[in-house]
Amino acid sequence: MTTSLLEARDLSIHKGLRQLLKGVNLRVESGDIWQLAGSNGIGKTSLLRSFARLASIEVYGDLSRCDDVLYSGHSAALKGALSPRQNLKYHPSGLCIPSDSEIDDALASVGLSGYENALTARLSAGQKRRVALARLFLPTGRLWLLDEPFTALDVAGVEVLEQRFKAHAHAGGAVVFTSHQSADLGDRLNVLDLEQFRGE
Amino acid sequence: MSETTDIDMLRYCRSQTGRHIMLLVRSPSEVINPLLFFLLVIILFPLGLGPDREQLSVLAPGILWVVALLANLMICMRLFVDDFEDGSLEQLAMARVPLAIAVLPQLVASWLASGLLLSLVSPLFGLMLGLSMDVTPVLVASLLMGTAIMLLLGAVGSALTVGVQRGGMLLALLVLPLYVPVLIAGTRALNEALYGGDPYVALALLGAGVTGGLILAPLAIAAGLRVSLEL
Numbered sequence: 010m011t012t013s014l015l016e017a018r019d020l021s022i023h024k025g026l027r028q029l030l031k032g033v034n035l036r037v038e039s040g041d042i043w044q045l046a047g048s049n050g051i052g053k054t055s056l057l058r059s060f061a062r063l064a065s066i067e068v069y070g071d072l073s074r075c076d077d078v079l080y081s082g083h084s085a086a087l088k089g090a091l092s093p094r095q096n097l098k099y100h101p102s103g104l105c106i107p108s109d110s111e112i113d114d115a116l117a118s119v120g121l122s123g124y125e126n127a128l129t130a131r132l133s134a135g136q137k138r139r140v141a142l143a144r145l146f147l148p149t150g151r152l153w154l155l156d157e158p159f160t161a162l163d164v165a166g167v168e169v170l171e172q173r174f175k176a177h178a179h180a181g182g183a184v185v186f187t188s189h190q191s192a193d194l195g196d197r198l199n200v201l202d203l204e205q206f207r208g209e
Numbered sequence: 210m211s212e213t214t215d216i217d218m219l220r221y222c223r224s225q226t227g228r229h230i231m232l233l234v235r236s237p238s239e240v241i242n243p244l245l246f247f248l249l250v251i252i253l254f255p256l257g258l259g260p261d262r263e264q265l266s267v268l269a270p271g272i273l274w275v276v277a278l279l280a281n282l283m284i285c286m287r288l289f290v291d292d293f294e295d296g297s298l299e300q301l302a303m304a305r306v307p308l309a310i311a312v313l314p315q316l317v318a319s320w321l322a323s324g325l326l327l328s329l330v331s332p333l334f335g336l337m338l339g340l341s342m343d344v345t346p347v348l349v350a351s352l353l354m355g356t357a358i359m360l361l362l363g364a365v366g367s368a369l370t371v372g373v374q375r376g377g378m379l380l381a382l383l384v385l386p387l388y389v390p391v392l393i394a395g396t397r398a399l400n401e402a403l404y405g406g407d408p409y410v411a412l413a414l415l416g417a418g419v420t421g422g423l424i425l426a427p428l429a430i431a432a433g434l435r436v437s438l439e440l
Contacts, residue, residue, distance in 0.1 A: 063299060064439055080303050084296030090235035091228075099228035101292075101311075102300035105217075106224050 012039050013073075014152045014183045015060060020070035021208065022055050028208030029055055033070070035201060037152070037183045042174055042194050045187045047203035053187040054083070054156055056203070060185060061154050079150035083157065085141035089130030093121060093140045096129055100144065107147045115146035119169060135161045142166075145173055153177065155186040167192070218306055222314050229318030239287060240322045243280040247327060250276045251334045262339040269338035270399035273348070274355070277327060277395075278388050281356055284323045285363030286380055288315070289371040293437065298371075302440060308431035316364055316427075324356025340403075347402040347412070354415035355395045361419075361426035362387045368433030391418065 015037040022030045029052035037043055045053045058064040059072065061080040079102070087096050097112045107115075116125055119139040124132065129140060138161045145153065159167050171193055174184050178197050192198065233240055254272055255265060292298045292315075301311050331352050332345045340348070366384040370376030398411035434440075 061303065062440070063302065076305060078303065080299070082296055082299060084294070084299070086296040086300040088228075088232055088295070088297075090232055095228070095231065099224050099231070100300065101225060101228070101297050102303045103221070103224070106220060 013037065014039055014041075015074040015185070016072070017060070018071040020056075020059065020068065020072060022052055022059055022064075023067040023069075023208075024052075024055065030203060030206045031208045033203075033206045037185060039151070039181045039183055040178050040197065041183045041199060042178050042197045043183075043185045044192065044194075044198060044200045045185065045203060046189070046200050051203045051207060053203060057154050057156050057185065057187055058082070075152055077150040078152045078154060079144065080154045081141060081144065081156065081158065085137060087129050087137055087140055089128065091129055092126045093129055093132070093143070094125045096140060097143060097147065103149075105148065111147055112143075115143040116140070118146045118173075119143045120166070135163060135166065138162060139166060142170060145170075145177070151182045153182065153184045153186070155184065157188060158186050159188050159190060159192070218310060221304065221306055222310065225311070225314035226317050229315050230321065233318060233322045239284075240326065243283050243323055244326060244330065246283060247276050247280050247334065250279075251337050254338065266339040266341065266403075269335060269340040270396045270403065272338060273331060273334060273340075273352075274392055274395045274399070277331075277352055277356060278359060278392055280327065281323065281359040281363060282381060282384070282388075284319060285360065285367045285384065286377045288319060288364055288367040289434070289437075293371045298434060298438060302434070302438060308434060309427040312364070312368075312427055312430050312434065316360060316430075319364075320357055320360050324353065324360055327356060328352040344399060344402040347398055347408045350412055351395045351398045351408075351415060354412070354419050355391050358391050358415065358418040358422050359388055361422040361430075362391075365426055365429045365433055368430045368437060370437075371434070372437035372439075391415070394418070 013036055015035070017033055017035045020033040021028060033056065035043070045056060047053055055064060059068040060074065061078060063080065086101060093116055094109070094112050097115065098107060113125055116122060119142055121136065121139055121143065124136065129137060132140065142158060158170060162170065174194055175197065177184060258265060258268065289298060302308060304311055328349050331348055335345065335348055363384050366380045369383065370380045373379060394411045394414045398408040398415070401411060402408040
């Protein structure tokens with residue numbers, strides 16, 4: 010029994026006077042992994058943000074989705090002055106506050122054990138990215154909307170993330186992400202090429 | 210899917226307040242700068258006006274309140290900027306808590322670090338301006354309430370202008386007219402106390418302002434943030 014976590018019908022997105030995308034139809038069911046693909050500037054991020062309901066002013070069409078959503082954008086909402094542990098514990102999106110052991114496990118999963126109490130400002134770009142992605146290893150939303158999750162990650166990091174995507178989909182969640190690189194996600198992966206929806 | 214309960218919201222607000230207080234502790238310049246500004250101006254006034262105690266104490270209520278107002282404006286200019294730039298505001302909007310409630314923790318933390326601190330050290334500044342110690346309770350009480358109102362009003366302006374590049378001047382234009390009644394009520398309370406009148410009318414007005422502001426400002430702040438985030 011699959012349930013629909015997100016359903017977009019005839020969605021069009023405008024930026025200023027320009028129509029970015031039109032007629033986007035997408036149904037994301039539990040267990041699905043969707044990659045939004047397309048050239049730079051076609052509107053991948055805008056579409057993802059509209060799914061997150063972070064840009065509804067210029068979005069037209071029907072959109073229904075579940076409430077239990079995790080969105081991770083280009084800016085990771087990390088505070089340099091806090092440690093990775095504090096950043097995860099006091100994350101502004103977090104309604105359920107994870108315990109310290111859950112956070113340490115999550116940080117260990119992304120290969121950051123030993124950095125729990127370091128200053129986030131001192132970490133490298135890739136390590137900061139990993140802190141942001143550690144949120145995916147905490148008990149969080151069913152529907153993940155991830156903007157370019159693979160940027161700044163090394164090969165091992167990408168692999169860890171791919172495994173996590175599969176596990177999440179297997180557990181009944183769903184992932185929608187934007188990326189330029191092709192990910193090794195098995196037969197669960199669906200690619201939505203946005204070129205076909207290019208607006209005029 | 211479980212519903213968001215009041216307890217969840219309370220826990221969320223508590224943890225977010227902790228986050229903001231921690232951030233303020235970690236970057237003390239944001240707390241100290243407004244206080245330092247306050248101190249510098251208070252030091253400069255006796256130098257500019259001459260050491261005549263009588264004259265200074267006449268001007269003291271006005272000076273203290275105007276400087277408090279400007280210090281508050283400084284704080285409001287920074288209020289949402291960092292959170293806007295690093296995506297924290299976006300995540301705040303993703304939390305399953307009404308935005309009007311989700312902004313409260315930051316307001317509380319900011320007020321503790323600015324208004325409360327400023328009010329507590331204000332008797333010292335009053336002393337430097339030759340203000341009689343008898344009016345200290347009125348000075349502290351009026352500043353406690355006045356800074357809260359000004360922070361709430363300033364936060365509305367800040368929420369609206371956070372997306373604007375260098376929106377500081379715009380913010381000042383937006384909120385200064387709203388600060389004027391607070392300034393008048395605050396100085397009025399002090400002057401009444403200084404000259405044997407009844408300061409309670411003005412203090413009651415400030416109290417009413419805090420109550421009204423606490424109820425209405427979060428809604429306006431949330432609406433402003435929605436505009437700035439293009440939600």
